[in-house]
Amino acid sequence: MTARTPSRREKLRQATLEEIHAAARRLLVEQGTAAVTINAVARQVGMSGPALYHYYAGHDELVGAVTAGFFRELAAAMEQARDARADAPAGERILAACRAMRAWAVAHPAEFGWIFASPISPPDRRPDSVRHRAAQRFEQILLDLTAELWRTHPFPVPDTDAMPASQREQLTAYSASIDGLLPPAAAHVFLSCWIRLYGLLCMEVLHQLDFAYTDLEPVFEECLRDLAHALALDGTGRPAG
Amino acid sequence: MTARTPSRREKLRQATLEEIHAAARRLLVEQGTAAVTINAVARQVGMSGPALYHYYAGHDELVGAVTAGFFRELAAAMEQARDARADAPAGERILAACRAMRAWAVAHPAEFGWIFASPISPPDRRPDSVRHRAAQRFEQILLDLTAELWRTHPFPVPDTDAMPASQREQLTAYSASIDGLLPPAAAHVFLSCWIRLYGLLCMEVLHQLDFAYTDLEPVFEECLRDLAHALALDGTGRPAG
């Protein structure tokens, strides 16, 4: 870390950055995605227009930074729920983190929707972008917990030999990309859980289920029960089909 | 139907509307969501700017109409797959329709993504909007097939008495809203399947799974196997937990 003296200038700059983020968020929450424009944000913080380019190279970068902030806040909420029961078994902390995830999403629907709905622009796909790194920390939380569970109370896994070769290869590559934290077969279970959990929240927040459900809390709890079963959190350790 | 004489004028208008849709779609596919502007579309069809307001009241309405077209095309693809095996059992037609759904999504990622990503603007939530009606026809396909399956080969359903009251009430309301096509307990099974299917496609198209999977076809087939099990398409008719 090179942060020796947070000089007066840097502190001011940091404060302005926070003000910018707060203004962008306020606009998002109060007036929707389209209202988060460079001009509108600048107006909110009391500077006019192009001044904002001294903080972000353009609209995309501003959006990416704000999104990264949301990811960090969401991750922090999940970490806090996880650490509140630091000595509980991994399975319990997984469920706590999942519930914290939905709680944050429900409490901050505009922000959570923004995370999805904002089409990930090409520059944000670079693995070193601010957005990408914040998203990864978020994704890592459940991955780490699942890996801990795998080490302490291994859950049943499917037979990768029965899978199509393409899938087996993808799982192997993914397992390698997470430094073998989970072997391919266990990674498959983790990804299945992730897809169901994240997919459900995605649909809830994007209002794709309004036609049937107004309150998805019981559906989410059902989903968690399925996950608990897949991860053998109920103690039964039968092998999976 | 009041369409007596499709007068010369009306035919021209219809042709222009199709040209507009094609231009909007081309812009979407080739340059992304943001490129579908009134001005750009008008330029593509050779008229300039405000002329397009004779066809659509504004940008939102144009977007809604184009989206409705996508829904119709998707629904048609699913209906075609369903009717290609008109005499097969309902379960088989369900799987065929689901595969057609993903096939269309994979073949037309920009269009399928547009269906989700475009935040449903308030006017489009009115149950009589063009978009809403097209979306409903799409959603109805699997609902109808599931209802047919329910009548001919009823699948196991959960006990609604074991659910939270809120969920039971929502399911009852939904069951009523579909004219009792499925009773609440069966509606629960249908919705669970819908959530898993649609959620998976949603995540795939929004690139939320790129970090692990590049080809989701095997994952989708896994999902279908789960659905087949939930709908007892494999013949086993055990009651559900």
Place this chain on the structure above:
DNA sequence: TAAATTTACTTAGAGCCATTAAGGAAACAT
């Protein structure tokens, strides 16, 4: 401490967009 540089802004402006207004010319109905 004085000069040079960096930083944080400003206004001006080009080029895009959505949308409204006003008007003209062709097609259609009577």
Place this chain on the structure above:
DNA sequence: ATGTTTCCTTAATGGCTCTAAGTAAATTTA
């Protein structure tokens, strides 16, 4: 043949992104 409807035009307003050019203050350097 006349009046109306339809389809399109240009003009104009005001918002947006972003670049350019310039100013004043803070900071660094000599």
